[in-house]
Amino acid sequence: MKDIQSLESWSVVKNGGPIAIAGPCSAESEEQLMDTCRQITEEIGITLLRAGIWKPRTRPGSFEGIGEEGLKWFANVKKELNMPITTEVANAQHVELALKYGVDVLWIGARSTVNPFTIQEIADALKGVKDVPVMIKNPINPDVALWKGAIERIYGAGVRQIAGIHRGFSSFEKTQYRNVPMWKLAIALKTELPNLPLICDPSHIGGTRDLIYPVSQKAIDLDFDGLMIETHRDPDNAWSDASQQVTPKRLAEILNEVNIKKSTTDAEEVNSKLDDLRGKIDRLDNELLEVLSQRMNVVGEIGDYKRENNLTVFQAGRWIDIFQNRPEQAAKLGLSKAFMEQLFKLVHDESIRLQTAVVNTEKA
Ligand code: PEP
Ligand code: MN
16 A cells, blocks of 8 residues: 555645644534634634534434535535535445535544444445545554554545544543543554554544643654644534534644644754764664673573573562662663663563573483
8 A cells, every 4th residue: 555645745735744624523503614614714724624514423312413414514615715625424425425515535433444344335435536535533442453454445445645543542441531542553553554644633532622732742743744623613512522622713822832843854964963863873772782682692591500400490589689670770870760670571571481492492
């Protein structure tokens, strides 16, 4: 899937750089949608306007979206504000209607990504439809393969403008987040699909307004390509996700405050200084590897010696000693104790594995 396009080459994304997607969780009325979107575009330059037309609700009885009528309003917003628009699609009919009303970018929600039947239905509806970008949210459960599978199905339909959206993962335990972010998982997906642009949805991760800024900053620090932030002209009275939506004014503040970092630069001085520092790291890593290799050789010698003298591989006293001593020594050198505990646990596990192999080898 090498030819997934970067955001810079997406037809709707002008000027490259991180993209900002904003708009209400749900379209509620034509006036609410138009007014919210107008305020957003007046407050700050964003890339794409979002609004949910069909809402997947966890329990029945909540507002389930305005439906096709809302697409007419959204099409008017697009025309009046001259902005591209995006909405969630969860079945073939949604795809057909969204495209009919000129929706520029589609997104697939977390509850759809979990279901390969749903994804395949959407993929089939997209076959032969050229050039519509599709953003695919992570499934609600932390499963990289499922997320990747959904991307592969959409890619298989011929779609080349694809992005992943990290919107966090469900958990039974109550946490400060509505959906716990698992950055490692998003990075694992990016490692498998290096060309895939990644967008963060701090609104569904955070669940409350005060978490939008820190989660956005974290995503940008991790080199995410964009943010999708739910924005409503009157968040407290929103028909869905009231506690996590921000006003257009607050959106502008957040996007201005988020310290956008670049992953590369053209500045020669900066690059040469970075090269120097990286050279140092390379040399130190070499030394680290040398030392580790020597340590493991000594471990082998100890194994031989233990075998000859009929001693056990694991000796609790020695292990407790190492496990207490090393982190304390490390702390004195300014290293984190927790990190050293983890590191020495790994080193010790590997030593035990090596010694067990040595002790169990027949004497030549
Ligand atoms: C949304 O973006 O409004 C939405 C329903 O998101 P998710 O699929 O992440 O819950
Ligand atoms: Mn929402």
